[in-house]
Amino acid sequence: MSFPWARQYQPSNGLMRYFDEKLPLPRLVYNAVGAGYPVPRNLGYMWNFGVLAGFFLVVQIVTGIVLAMHYASNAQVAFASTEFIMRDVNWGWMMRYLHANGASFFFIVVYIHIFRGLFYSSYKAPREMIWLLGVVIFLLMMATAFMGYVLPWGQMSFWGAKVITGLFGAIPVVGEPIQVWLLGGYAPDNAALNRFFSLHFLLPFVIAGVVILHIWALHIPGSSNPTGVEVKSESDTVPFHPYYTAKDGFGLGVALLVFCLLTFFSPNLLGHPDNYIEANPLSTPALIVPEWYFYPFYAILRAFTADFFLVPAKLMGVLAMFASILVWFFLPWLDRSPVRSGHYRPLFRKFFWFGLIPCMALLFYLGGAHAEEPYIMLSQIATAYYFLHFLVILPIVSTIERPEPLPTSITAAVLGSDREAAKGEAAEPVAA
Amino acid sequence: MRQLITPRVVAFVVGLLFALAALWALAKGVGPAFATFGQYGRFTEPMAESEFHKYPEKRDFSFNGPLGKWDTRQLQRGLKVYDEACAACHSLKFVSFRDLAALGLTEAQIKAYAAKKVVPGIDPVTGETTTRPGLPTDRFPSPFPNDIAARAANNNAIPPDLSLMTKARHDGTNYVAALLTGYRGQPAELVAKFPDAKTGPGLHYNPYYANLNIAMAPPLTSEGQVTFDDGTRATVPQMARDVAAFLTWTAEPQLVKRRQTGWAVMVFLLFATGLAYLSKQQIWSAVKPKKN
Numbered sequence: 122m123s124f125p126w127a128r129q130y131q132p133s134n135g136l137m138r139y140f141d142e143k144l145p146l147p148r149l150v151y152n153a154v155g156a157g158y159p160v161p162r163n164l165g166y167m168w169n170f171g172v173l174a175g176f177f178l179v180v181q182i183v184t185g186i187v188l189a190m191h192y193a194s195n196a197q198v199a200f201a202s203t204e205f206i207m208r209d210v211n212w213g214w215m216m217r218y219l220h221a222n223g224a225s226f227f228f229i230v231v232y233i234h235i236f237r238g239l240f241y242s243s244y245k246a247p248r249e250m251i252w253l254l255g256v257v258i259f260l261l262m263m264a265t266a267f268m269g270y271v272l273p274w275g276q277m278s279f280w281g282a283k284v285i286t287g288l289f290g291a292i293p294v295v296g297e298p299i300q301v302w303l304l305g306g307y308a309p310d311n312a313a314l315n316r317f318f319s320l321h322f323l324l325p326f327v328i329a330g331v332v333i334l335h336i337w338a339l340h341i342p343g344s345s346n347p348t349g350v351e352v353k354s355e356s357d358t359v360p361f362h363p364y365y366t367a368k369d370g371f372g373l374g375v376a377l378l379v380f381c382l383l384t385f386f387s388p389n390l391l392g393h394p395d396n397y398i399e400a401n402p403l404s405t406p407a408l409i410v411p412e413w414y415f416y417p418f419y420a421i422l423r424a425f426t427a428d429f430f431l432v433p434a435k436l437m438g439v440l441a442m443f444a445s446i447l448v449w450f451f452l453p454w455l456d457r458s459p460v461r462s463g464h465y466r467p468l469f470r471k472f473f474w475f476g477l478i479p480c481m482a483l484l485f486y487l488g489g490a491h492a493e494e495p496y497i498m499l500s501q502i503a504t505a506y507y508f509l510h511f512l513v514i515l516p517i518v519s520t521i522e523r524p525e526p527l528p529t530s531i532t533a534a535v536l537g538s539d540r541e542a543a544k545g546e547a548a549e550p551v552a553a
Numbered sequence: 554m555r556q557l558i559t560p561r562v563v564a565f566v567v568g569l570l571f572a573l574a575a576l577w578a579l580a581k582g583v584g585p586a587f588a589t590f591g592q593y594g595r596f597t598e599p600m601a602e603s604e605f606h607k608y609p610e611k612r613d614f615s616f617n618g619p620l621g622k623w624d625t626r627q628l629q630r631g632l633k634v635y636d637e638a639c640a641a642c643h644s645l646k647f648v649s650f651r652d653l654a655a656l657g658l659t660e661a662q663i664k665a666y667a668a669k670k671v672v673p674g675i676d677p678v679t680g681e682t683t684t685r686p687g688l689p690t691d692r693f694p695s696p697f698p699n700d701i702a703a704r705a706a707n708n709n710a711i712p713p714d715l716s717l718m719t720k721a722r723h724d725g726t727n728y729v730a731a732l733l734t735g736y737r738g739q740p741a742e743l744v745a746k747f748p749d750a751k752t753g754p755g756l757h758y759n760p761y762y763a764n765l766n767i768a769m770a771p772p773l774t775s776e777g778q779v780t781f782d783d784g785t786r787a788t789v790p791q792m793a794r795d796v797a798a799f800l801t802w803t804a805e806p807q808l809v810k811r812r813q814t815g816w817a818v819m820v821f822l823l824f825a826t827g828l829a830y831l832s833k834q835q836i837w838s839a840v841k842p843k844k845n
Binding site: 162201204207208214215218359363364367368370371373374375377378381382384385386388389394395397398399407424425426427429432434437441444451454455493494495497498501502504505506508509511512513516 | 560561564565567568569571572573574575576577578579581582583586589590596597619647652713714716717720721722723725763804806807811812814815816818819822823825826829830832833836837840
């Protein structure tokens with residue numbers, strides 16, 4: 122795709138002309154993230170997080186490959202080999218802390234990316250495919266992160282693996298055979314650890330593949346923007362390079378500052394002390410919790426404490442936990458409002474800021490709390506709201522709401538009127 | 554009829570079902586929860602662990618804060634406390650003798666220290682398992698050959714390895730110092746309120762321990778139990794602090810180097826981010842609307 126005014130790649134010398142004929146890779150980059158990709162001129166800092174997510178995927182792959190050179194995926198030595206990396210491998214402690222906190226930051230930026238998409242309804246036509254692929258990436262990330270957390274073979278690794286694979290045991294009839302098949306045994310042991318390591322190495326490359334599809338699908342309609350009004354003319358856009366490479370560069374600097382502050386000054390803040398105790402199948406930790414980024418879904422899982430007619434409580438919890446993410450796949454067809462941006466949707470906005478956001482914040486808190494009152498009651502209320510929000514409130518709001526008037530164009534939103542667009546057009550990028 | 558089963562109707566039904574199931578569980582739990590609340594003024598039944606457990610007090614250590622550094626004399630004192638009060642039961646299996654260079658020990662001192670320890674070895678002539686004096690490359694030897702021996706010698710409780718102890722507990726450094734000085738008689742009030750929580754035989758009351766009753770006997774009992782080479786008075790709190798500092802080092806030997814690296818990284822990133830901001834401003838100045 123592109124807008125008719127998109128710049129065309131011009132090879133600047135004989136070598137690049139040769140490349141452009143045989144393998145137009147420079148042209149591909151130019152059209153994907155270079156001057157050949159026109160982007161709405163009004164993107165705020167919330168639009169930085171896609172690039173940041175891509176950056177943290179690369180951080181994870183690079184640090185992960187180095188760690189894999191020293192790690193041993195055998196239940197007898199896995200914990201000791203992790204400590205070997207921390208103590209005896211040159212800069213091994215830095216690689217491991219970057220990898221552990223990199224996972225947290227990958228999830229932080231992806232959560233912000235997702236909630237940006239929810240507020241600005243980025244999932245709506247013509248961008249449904251981008252959203253669907255994004256949910257696939259999120260699911261793959263969850264699987265990868267879960268298996269990665271098992272690898273150090275600490276107490277939380279072992280018991281986390283036991284609880285999560287135990288969820289499949291809730292499925293009637295075939296549940297237990299599935300659980301045994303997943304683990305390669307009746308409890309997590311060497312077979313499970315080895316396959317988790319193998320899959321933890323494979324899945325990031327699958328994620329990278331789906332990320333390419335995600336970006337490809339993005340380039341068909343082009344980026345969304347905070348007004349939700351589609352691009353109409355050249356004055357609505359600026360070339361990705363240098364405008365958004367510069368803006369993303371600054372955003373990346375800020376993100377790295379926060380990331381390195383955590384990694385170098387408080388690397389275990391987001392972890393759990395129990396994972397510095399070697400896995401022991403005979404000693405159950407007082408509180409089994411997953412990593413913080415799974416807390417909302419763990420809270421939903423634990424909210425179902427009573428059988429619901431013929432469905433046992435545990436199965437209900439498992440179904441709800443999976444459904445809570447699967448429901449995102451249907452958003453493009455549940456929210457039928459023609460207006461995208463939450464800025465122009467008064468009712469939707471109220472439910473977003475005073476419904477969904479507090480509900481998610483509560484679920485984040487409750488997922489890490491002890492399974493006792495009043496946390497259980499609160500997680501039941503939050504869980505009920507979560508499903509009502511996406512499956513009942515959102516469809517109804519999108520039908521009955523009267524949106525506020527939209528700006529006539531992106532240029533009008535930025536400059537106050539379309540007539541001033543000429544000024545913007547006359548301005549040439551400095552370094553292009 | 555077919556018009557009725559639209560995707561949105563399906564969504565309503567699914568959403569209502571999940572919400573109803575959650576609220577159904579809520580309805581079932583609300584009664585008992587508030588009955589507990591009515592009885593005790595809180596949602597959970599009072600337990601000895603939740604009422605008498607203490608969190609460790611904050612202590613000042615030289616390595617606290619982003620600019621903190623090891624006090625190597627303190628670490629050496631801590632090593633001595635470990636040697637004389639802990640090593641008989643607790644292993645330190647991830648630490649090598651050569652690592653002690655970080656405590657300011659010279660190569661000769663490390664060799665001499667290692668040689669005093671007995672480590673498992675193989676007889677070079679017969680190939681039989683035997684023991685030999687330690688070398689700087691050896692790890693600290695474990696006091697028990699295996700878990701069964703450890704249990705047998707310790708009233709059925711395995712003394713945990715201490716290499717990572719300060720990272721394996723919340724606020725680990727303060728926890729170790731508080732635990733070692735926290736032994737006391739069980740409060741009469743506790744026994745009166747929770748008769749079942751009375752400290753059992755072979756156990757010792759310690760409010761800093763998660764379930765209040767710990768199998769370990771007080772390891773630091775009297776002043777002067779350890780003689781410090783640097784002349785520091787070996788009070789029980791002093792020994793506890795020093796060994797807590799030592800175990801912080803064993804758990805995270807790269808702590809100071811990590812923070813120093815962090816400072817270099819932060820200074821670089823601040824500079825680079827500043828440049829990135831200025832170039833972003835410069836590039837966007839042409840298309841940004843002028844503010845009047």
